[in-house]
Amino acid sequence: MAVARRTVGTGAGGARAEKSAARREAILAAALDEFSARGFAAARLDDVAARAGVAKGTIYLHFSDKEALFQELIRTVMGPLVATLETTAAVDLPLRVVAEQVVDLFVREILGTRRKDVIRLIITEGPRFPQLAEFHYREVLSRALAAVRGLLRHAIDRGEIAGDALVRFPQLLIAPGIVAIIWSGLFDRFEPLDVRALMRAHLDILFGEGRPP
Amino acid sequence: MAVARRTVGTGAGGARAEKSAARREAILAAALDEFSARGFAAARLDDVAARAGVAKGTIYLHFSDKEALFQELIRTVMGPLVATLETTAAVDLPLRVVAEQVVDLFVREILGTRRKDVIRLIITEGPRFPQLAEFHYREVLSRALAAVRGLLRHAIDRGEIAGDALVRFPQLLIAPGIVAIIWSGLFDRFEPLDVRALMRAHLDILFGEGRPP
Amino acid sequence: MAVARRTVGTGAGGARAEKSAARREAILAAALDEFSARGFAAARLDDVAARAGVAKGTIYLHFSDKEALFQELIRTVMGPLVATLETTAAVDLPLRVVAEQVVDLFVREILGTRRKDVIRLIITEGPRFPQLAEFHYREVLSRALAAVRGLLRHAIDRGEIAGDALVRFPQLLIAPGIVAIIWSGLFDRFEPLDVRALMRAHLDILFGEGRPP
């Protein structure tokens, strides 16, 4: 979301476009803050503008309305993610290793960034934004699930795992991650959740550590 | 929807109180519909009243404001649940059997009822209603988790399971259920999810079916 | 536009509806003032509400939006007029007499009332409100012109007038009235126009007074 304010060695031509892009980024960042804190309906564009350091009208130079701002925010943040996942899943390593990489990726690229907030927004506002849910399914979720499925089939072929439960329901692989996102927003002040440990415990269960002989 | 203004010659003295209670229930039911469909901020009390078949002002005879209506709705629906869970968990049966009963309970009492909508509301609106999250944690979640933990400790003592992953993170037991709730609201029209099969696959993984020898 | 505030001898039932109708009238009257003074686009509903002595939201209890308020205003004021004209035109008297009655009607019922302001609004805002122009044509103008045409045909049959100019263009009969409406709004402070004298002079010309032998 950060953008260099100055492009070294650019002729005079790009300065304006650059500043415009920087403002757009600032608006998106502010919008994420406000939408996350209050939800779509209750967030005020006044506050978004103030937080972004622009006038209210400026928002409308970049986004046609509040809803477009919201949807482009989701797309901007989630769009670039899948390529990374597909790359990770394509590597030819033992399942446990790759699964750990996927989990690591999830922890690093989602839980460790603003993307967790975006996922929360998709969960909380998705029912009211069918297009958004559709975009997320088509562009992110279905591809991510396909990548994971491919990974698992590979593992089955090599005899690394026997059951097909995960192949049929790859959601089970990241279900704890989703729960962690929700938990952290709601209950962390009562009982903090060590997400990394949670995910590790999950992998231990999936791969049969500490099970009766 | 129309209601007689005067009850003449009521035999039982409680007829008025009964009618009042019925109205209250109607309002709560209508509120659940509207809050689920639109979210707290976007739901309109006008619509709640219309759906409940009462006048807008009547809502204020039963609830002090929109937020109180919302919170009492959550409490009313979720409150009675825990006792059932605690009873289920107290039974002294093999772990796999009890776990299946817990999952069944979840499917039957939550996914099969309006409670799934209430859970979705807790997830989506909880961040804006700290008291609500706190209530849910104290009255529902912490007790449910404690019950499950007791169950698991028992199983470890009897040598039924070895690892302590589930004891440390009992959330892992119902994580797929949470994901199912979210999935059904967002993505069912693209890819329906067989929740019962999902939960069964999850149990298979937890209890090591179809794993390499 | 005036409405009795109290209906004598009405049971308690009508009091509320009556007050509501009175408010509606007050809003319409205030709207006419504001739309006339500023034009549709520049008129502010805030000012309409203040002038009507109601809150802004009250306007929306009676009219779905600013445009509906505007259109209903026009219809309410112009609607009842035509019947009167048609009655006047149906009388069987010498043409000059009836024409004078028509002119009198115009002066009394339009120039002497708020209807002149409504006509001005139709003229000024009509181009932006096709439905309004259509309503005015269908419900008022075409019927008024037909009535006048009937009158003139009758006169021709009786040999009272020879040329068919007025039959073909009955607009010519009230053209000076329209000009008077426009003039009074724009130029009266520079050169007041005696409308009654203008119309009388117009009739003199039409009916050939003071013309060379």
Place this chain on the structure above:
Amino acid sequence: MAVARRTVGTGAGGARAEKSAARREAILAAALDEFSARGFAAARLDDVAARAGVAKGTIYLHFSDKEALFQELIRTVMGPLVATLETTAAVDLPLRVVAEQVVDLFVREILGTRRKDVIRLIITEGPRFPQLAEFHYREVLSRALAAVRGLLRHAIDRGEIAGDALVRFPQLLIAPGIVAIIWSGLFDRFEPLDVRALMRAHLDILFGEGRPP
């Protein structure tokens, strides 16, 4: 629409001034289109600029604000008209001939040009622009009426007409023209008006064709 930023080696020194004047004209023409289509308040300078092929800021290099643009538009278009009328009225010919020339002038120079739109704008927006009405009265209307009055007095002196109706109310001469302007904007799609025939019928009435002997 694009315009070269620099004129290199301008032969005639006035090239820049010429281009500036051309822009000014383009803005005025575009403004007439937009003001006519939407009215003063609803017309957007963005659209005026786009239609004129200039940037929004450029408008402010030629006109101090929206209102000045509007008023200068009216003055620019209406100003040069009166001289023509005064010339026409000064000719020493039989009244009927001159009157026909006046009507012809009206049809040709007003109804046949954008001036009809400007007159419509004066009618529709005049009440909100007192200075504009004053300008129009002083510079156009009063002089036009004076010219017509002179014409008519002359005719009376020569015994061409007897009554003084037209002298007292020269407005009656062009009243049908005004009505035609209004009619064409509002009702032409329901009932087209043959303006030339209307004016001719009007003259027939004024000059006593087809009247009973």
Place this chain on the structure above:
DNA sequence: GATGAATGAGGGTTCATTCAT
């Protein structure tokens, strides 16, 4: 208790105007 008309604060959106480039 029950009603629903009335209220008015609040917020999304538009657009005339400015000014750095």
Place this chain on the structure above:
DNA sequence: TATGAATGAACCCTCATTCAT
């Protein structure tokens, strides 16, 4: 001189809340 991104005041409309009936 010309540009067009940026500004922010203004305004329509919504809806939670109140209260006379």
